[in-house]
Amino acid sequence: MIxxxxxxxxxxxxxxxxxxxxxxRLIDWERLPQEKPGEYGTIRRHSVxxxxxxxxxxxxxxxxxxxxxxxxxxxxxxxPMLILILGIGSFLMVGLRAMPLTRLGYGFRMLxxxxxxxxxxxxxxxxxxxxxxxxxxxxxxxxxxxxxxAIGGPGALFWMWCTAxxxxxxxxxxxxxxxxxxxxxxxxxxxxxxxxxxxxxLGKRWVWLGGTFAAFGALAGFGIGNGVQANSVAxxxxxxxxxxxxxxxxxxxxxxxxxxxxxxxxxxxxxxKLVPFMAIAYVLGGLTVLGINIAGIPAALALIVxxxxxxxxxxxxxxxxxxxxxxxxxxxxxxxxNEAGLGSAPIAHAAAKTDDPVRQGSVAMLGTFIDxxxxxxxxxxxxxxxxxxxxxxxxxxxxVGKGGTLTQDVSTSWGIGRTKNTCAFASEGETAxxxxxxxxASLSAASFSSELPGIGDYIVTLGLALFAFTTxxxxxxxxxxxVEYLFGVHAIVPFRVLWVLAIxxxxxxxxxxxxxxxxxxxxxxxxxxxIALLLLSPVVFKVTRDYFRAAKRV
Numbered sequence: 017m018i019x020x021x022x023x024x025x026x027x028x029x030x031x032x033x034x035x036x037x038x039x040x041r042l043i044d045w046e047r048l049p050q051e052k053p054g055e056y057g058t059i060r061r062h063s064v065x066x067x068x069x070x071x072x073x074x075x076x077x078x079x080x081x082x083x084x085x086x087x088x089x090x091x092x093x094x095x096p097m098l099i100l101i102l103g104i105g106s107f108l109m110v111g112l113r114a115m116p117l118t119r120l121g122y123g124f125r126m127l128x129x130x131x132x133x134x135x136x137x138x139x140x141x142x143x144x145x146x147x148x149x150x151x152x153x154x155x156x157x158x159x160x161x162x163x164x165x166a167i168g169g170p171g172a173l174f175w176m177w178c179t180a181x182x183x184x185x186x187x188x189x190x191x192x193x194x195x196x197x198x199x200x201x202x203x204x205x206x207x208x209x210x211x212x213x214x215x216x217x218l219g220k221r222w223v224w225l226g227g228t229f230a231a232f233g234a235l236a237g238f239g240i241g242n243g244v245q246a247n248s249v250a251x252x253x254x255x256x257x258x259x260x261x262x263x264x265x266x267x268x269x270x271x272x273x274x275x276x277x278x279x280x281x282x283x284x285x286x287x288x289k290l291v292p293f294m295a296i297a298y299v300l301g302g303l304t305v306l307g308i309n310i311a312g313i314p315a316a317l318a319l320i321v322x323x324x325x326x327x328x329x330x331x332x333x334x335x336x337x338x339x340x341x342x343x344x345x346x347x348x349x350x351x352x353x354n355e356a357g358l359g360s361a362p363i364a365h366a367a368a369k370t371d372d373p374v375r376q377g378s379v380a381m382l383g384t385f386i387d388x389x390x391x392x393x394x395x396x397x398x399x400x401x402x403x404x405x406x407x408x409x410x411x412x413x414x415x416v417g418k419g420g421t422l423t424q425d426v427s428t429s430w431g432i433g434r435t436k437n438t439c440a441f442a443s444e445g446e447t448a449x450x451x452x453x454x455x456x457a458s459l460s461a462a463s464f465s466s467e468l469p470g471i472g473d474y475i476v477t478l479g480l481a482l483f484a485f486t487t488x489x490x491x492x493x494x495x496x497x498x499v500e501y502l503f504g505v506h507a508i509v510p511f512r513v514l515w516v517l518a519i520x521x522x523x524x525x526x527x528x529x530x531x532x533x534x535x536x537x538x539x540x541x542x543x544x545x546x547i548a549l550l551l552l553s554p555v556v557f558k559v560t561r562d563y564f565r566a567a568k569r570v
Contacts, residue, residue, distance in 0.1 A: 031184035054486040072441025073401040085533060092539035098347045101357040104546050105182030108189050111557045113348040115564075116184040116381045123378040133212040141379050142370035143284035147493060148380065150287040150486035152354055152387045153295060158480050159248070160349045161395040162459035163406050168345035170316070171323030173344025173396040176353070183356030187547055189556045193217060193379030194362030195373040196559065202505050208366025209494075210359035210545040211501045217552050229359060229500065229544040232537050234498040234511075239534025240517060241491020245484040252484075254317040256477040265523030272488055273516040278494075280367055283489050293480040295391065301475040302394035305467045316400040353392055354384040358538060359545030363497045364490070374563040395460055488519065513564070 109116065116123075120537045127142060139147065164172040190210070197216040198208030211233075218225070250264040275282050306313060324342055333343035355361055361383060399405050464472030492515050499511045549556075 025161065026495070027499035083565065085536070088143075089535050092100070092536055093348065095344075097542070098344070098351070098537055101186075101351055101542065102179065102182055102347065102548060104550055105179075105186040105357065108549065108553060108556070109182050109185035111553055112185055112188070112560060114187050115560060117181070119378060119509075119564075120385070123382050126375050126378045127382055130338065138289075139281060139284040139367050139369060141368045141370050141376055143288040144365050144376070145379050145383055146287040146291045147280070147284045147364040147367075147490055148292050149386065150283075150382050150490035152383060152490070153291065153391060153483050153486070157298075157353055157387065157391045157395060157483060158460045158476060160353050161392050162399060162463075164345040164349040165396060165399050166459050169323045169327075169343040170320045170396075170400050170405065171325070171339065171342035173320050173393070173400070174324035175343050176350035176388055176392055176396070179350030179356075180354060180384050180392075183354050183384045183388070186356040186549065187354070187361060187384045188377040188381040189553065190356075190362035190366040190545070191550070192373040192377035192556050192559060193552055195368065195370060195376045196365040196555070198366040201500065207365050207497055207500065209363035209497055209501075210548055211498070213362075213365070213552065214544065214548045217555065218548060223546075225544045225547065228234050229541055230501040232540040232544075233359070234495050234502065236534055236537035236541055237491045237495030238515075240538055241495065242296070242488055242518050243525075244534060245487045245491075246519045246522035247525075248484045249481045252477045252480045256473060261524045262520060265520030268485060268523065269516050269519040271485070272492070272519060273512075275489060276492060276512045276516065280364075280493050283452050284491055286365075287486060287489060290482070290486055294479065294486070295386070298479045298483075299391065299394055301464065301468070301472075301479075302398050305398045305464060305472075306401065308467050312401045313397065314396055319400060320396070350388055350392075354387045356384050357546055358542050360491070360494045360541070363494045372563065374560055377560075398467075399459060399463040402466045404459060404463040404466055438475040481553070512535070522544065 018371070070182075084555065122553060127145060151198055161173070164176065168175075193213040194208040194210075195211035198206050199216070201207050211230045214226035215223050246265055250259075250261040253259040253264050254261055275286050278285075324346075325339060327339060351357065361380060365380045366375050368376050461473050461476040464476050466472070468475070492512070495515065496508055496511055499507045502558055
């Protein structure tokens with residue numbers, strides 16, 4: 017039997033458990049807006065209601081750890097972190113005099129000529145971008161956009177655009193520094209990234225900061241770049257094609273293992289062919305839907321801009337999306353999608369065959385443009401023009417149909433939008449909690465299917481599977497370079513073995529806790545990188561200014 021206890025902290029829950037001589041498991045909590053009578057006394061304003069049920073002591077400890085990790089996740093990915101990422105991106109954009117925007121055409125020209133070798137390195141500049149995009153174009157472009165709009169309303173897409181615009185400057189600066197301060201390892205490979213430009217650019221006193229980034233990067237890869245992606249593919253294939261999770265995990269492990277044998281060169285070659293194909297196929301599918309709804313695009317754009325500054329009241333039976341939710345989920349999902357500021361992409365760009373940091377930086381900034389301003393925009397417009405974003409939530413209909421009242425609480429996790437929907441039956445004095453993980457993929461699939469019956473689901477399902485698969489490949493490069501920095505080249509083979517073994521495990525287990533841990537590690541990756549970008553920004557500004565002045569390139 018579930019019992020509800022009014023307590024003010026986790027410690028009070030523990031004290032109550034010890035006094036009663038029984039272990040309890042934390043089920044849920046909600047902050048109450050006003051006083052409410054309860055079985056154990058009056059619950060006063062801003063106190064916390066904890067729902068518990070008998071269990072063993074180990075279960076209580078695990079639940080408390082999960083709760084504390086969730087609280088830490090909300091702290092590290094709260095407003096201060098989002099402001100820091102946007103603030104440094106804006107600072108870099110101003111310092112570069114909006115070069116990433118004014119030289120966008122130049123970047124595309126460098127991308128086209130970058131199909132061939134332009135200097136020392138391991139992979140062509142084009143394949144370096146494709147390797148980076150293989151890691152960034154993933155679940156965030158399909159599930160992420162859906163979640164942002166489902167929770168924050170159409171206005172969230174506007175804030176994703178804002179994040180991408182300043183993120184182009186961040187991604188440019190990361191690649192410039194990665195190429196400028198890269199090294200050649202014992203095997204003759206060009207290696208670089210935040211840990212190297214921290215060590216070589218800031219000096220020996222900052223080596224510890226580079227090691228910190230590498231440690232967090234290596235650990236985060238197994239979560240956000242491996243297990244979570246494998247589970248997304250397995251879930252999508254099981255839902256649509258009824259393929260067992262373990263089969264998907266084993267097949268993916270074999271395919272990834274075959275690619276990893278050849279290292280970054282093979283990964284870059286696979287990414288160079290697969291990423292353009294999957295991106296173009298997904299974009300064509302999205303443009304087809306938008307072509308069908310072309311008359312509704314102007315109204316959809318107006319809605320996106322309007323709801324970026326005014327609350328939305330049309331979200332599936334709830335109170336609607338506030339402007340703060342639109343900003344929060346738009347910014348967080350934008351960062352999750354394009355990874356600008358996390359420090360992951362420059363690891364791939366450091367291996368480019370190029371003779372100039374600025375040239376590769378001009379290519380690198382296109383990753384944010386393509387990922388967010390093109391692919392995420394198409395997904396968002398498909399959702400808004402289809403009208404699926406304001407369809408009544410099925411849980412709301414079920415609850416109201418039974419005479420209850422549904423309330424929704426949104427978690428602070430940025431990696432995946434978790435919502436808690438609670439249905440209260442006043443007459444019975446009971447509540448029913450829907451512990452549903454809302455990824456947003458279902459909203460994207462419903463939007464495509466509504467306009468392309470029969471094939472819309474397949475576009476989203478196969479797109480999600482391919483995007484997640486290439487993300488595993490891209491993040492393997494990031495994790496490998498981080499491990500090499502910490503332990504040397506001899507650690508590469510053991511890392512690859514662990515990476516492959518983690519795929520079937522991730523495909524078959526529940527990843528709620530892993531999402532939380534991976535989110536925290538990603539935030540901890542970003543902090544050292546952002547510090548380095550800020551301290552080395554004068555170098556970026558000078559190198560850029562000298563490059564364009566000397567060659568008078570347009």
